[in-house]
Amino acid sequence: MRVVLLGTAAGGGFPRWNCACARCAAARDGKLPTRTPECAAVTGNSRDWWLLNASPDLRAQLTAAPVLWPRARRTPVRGVLLTDAEPDHVAGLAVLRGTPGLKAYAAPPVLTTLTPARVALHRHAPWEWADSLAEGGFVLAGGLVVTAHPVAGEAPAYVPVRASDDRWVTAYRIEDLATGGVLVYAPRLGAWTPMLDDLIETADCVVLDGTHFATDGAAPDGRRPPAPGSAGSLAALARHPHARRIYTHLADTNPLLDPASTACARVAETGVEVLPDGAELVL
Numbered sequence: 001m002r003v004v005l006l007g008t009a010a011g012g013g014f015p016r017w018n019c020a021c022a023r024c025a026a027a028r029d030g031k032l033p034t035r036t037p038e039c040a041a042v043t044g045n046s047r048d049w050w051l052l053n054a055s056p057d058l059r060a061q062l063t064a065a066p067v068l069w070p071r072a073r074r075t076p077v078r079g080v081l082l083t084d085a086e087p088d089h090v091a092g093l094a095v096l097r098g099t100p101g102l103k104a105y106a107a108p109p110v111l112t113t114l115t116p117a118r119v120a121l122h123r124h125a126p127w128e129w130a131d132s133l134a135e136g137g138f139v140l141a142g143g144l145v146v147t148a149h150p151v152a153g154e155a156p157a158y159v160p161v162r163a164s165d166d167r168w169v170t171a172y173r174i175e176d177l178a179t180g181g182v183l184v185y186a187p188r189l190g191a192w193t194p195m196l197d198d199l200i201e202t203a204d205c206v207v208l209d210g211t212h213f214a215t216d217g218a219a220p221d222g223r224r225p226p227a228p229g230s231a232g233s234l235a236a237l238a239r240h241p242h243a244r245r246i247y248t249h250l251a252d253t254n255p256l257l258d259p260a261s262t263a264c265a266r267v268a269e270t271g272v273e274v275l276p277d278g279a280e281l282v283l
């Protein structure tokens with residue numbers, strides 16, 4: 001399995017267009033690496049590629065990744081797996097409009113919320129939409145077996161009636177039948193749960209929510225402590241040294257955006273990585 005991290009920033013990218021904070025300014029000055037909104041692509045056979053989320057910068061992200069360029073007038077992109085319905089994860093669907101035969105997977109509340117967009121996209125070209133949480137998971141062209149796992153119940157702010165539903169945000173476990181390689185892709189998380197430990201225990205690589213960096217207390221961390229009394233995701237990731245562990249979805253408030261920061265050094269000590277846009281993984 002090959003995985004390309006097309007984008008690694010939180011919503012808005014880095015720098016954010018309307019932000020004058022020190023980090024965004026440094027990125028504009030070329031002193032820190034810029035990042036596009038979090039998004040990735042995965043394949044089991046190097047021919048059929050599947051997007052993990054569809055960022056607003058998807059056109060530029062696809063243009064920057066030669067493996068995703070169309071060949072013989074046909075795109076290698078077969079579809080999209082959505083982790084949630086946040087604007088920064090679904091806006092790129094509009095970039096893909098007009099391409100017939102794409103398949104999109106999402107959890108039931110996400111599918112329902114996207115109904116108006118699905119109707120609009122269908123007018124450009126028919127796509128197939130499927131429940132990512134269907135019993136038994138699903139198989140993607142290219143030999144990838146996928147299961148989705150609810151990890152947070154936070155609905156997007158634009159949803160008018162936000163009924164409680166723990167399926168608003170999901171993580172994906174993707175297994176390559178040929179190599180046995182397993183990726184866990186979880187760019188947004190709520191509280192850390194034993195289910196996450198179980199998922200990562202069987203994974204070769206986990207790409208994880210690194211939105212925030214906790215600075216409170218004595219235990220700085222790769223993100224805000226996910227639960228009271230917890231030392232946060234960095235401590236949780238330290239329990240799984242066998243897996244390659246990578247933070248993504250970095251907000252502009254996160255010191256991990258600066259490779260020279262003490263935060264980066266601390267995360268690296270744990271063996272957790274912060275990679276640039278365009279990084280490729282092989283599992």
Ligand SMILES: [Zn+2]
Pocket residue numbers: 015016019020021022023024025252253
């Ligand atoms: Zn900023």
